[in-house]
Amino acid sequence: MNISILLACLWAITATLIAMLPSRDRHWRAAYVLIAVGIPILGYVTYQNGPWVGLIVLAAGASILRWPLIYLWRWLRRKRAR
Numbered sequence: 001m002n003i004s005i006l007l008a009c010l011w012a013i014t015a016t017l018i019a020m021l022p023s024r025d026r027h028w029r030a031a032y033v034l035i036a037v038g039i040p041i042l043g044y045v046t047y048q049n050g051p052w053v054g055l056i057v058l059a060a061g062a063s064i065l066r067w068p069l070i071y072l073w074r075w076l077r078r079k080r081a082r
Contacts (some may be wrong), residue, residue, distance in 0.1 A: 004045040008057050011041055015064045031068050038065075 011034070018030045038061050046054030062069055 002048055004041070004048040005053075007041050008045050008060075011038055012060060012064060019064075028068075031065055034065060035068065 015034050017035070018027065021030065022044060023030065044059055045057045
């Protein structure tokens with residue numbers, strides 16, 4: 001197992017542990033940090049293992065951070081409707 005996959009697994013475990021903790025802001029600050037850390041890890045995974053593995057890791061990250069993606073999708077639809 002190379003280092004990029006290991007980092008992606010550690011990111012997923014950290015995200016899961018953060019989700020178990022109580023939060024007053026519904027974990028939005030943690031989501032921003034996870035996104036900021038996850039994007040370079042995703043690029044590293046894609047660089048080392050190819051685009052198909054990168055897409056799998058992207059799908060895994062999107063399933064963990066689904067609410068920020070849902071809100072982004074809604075915001076983009078509102079912007080397009082204007």
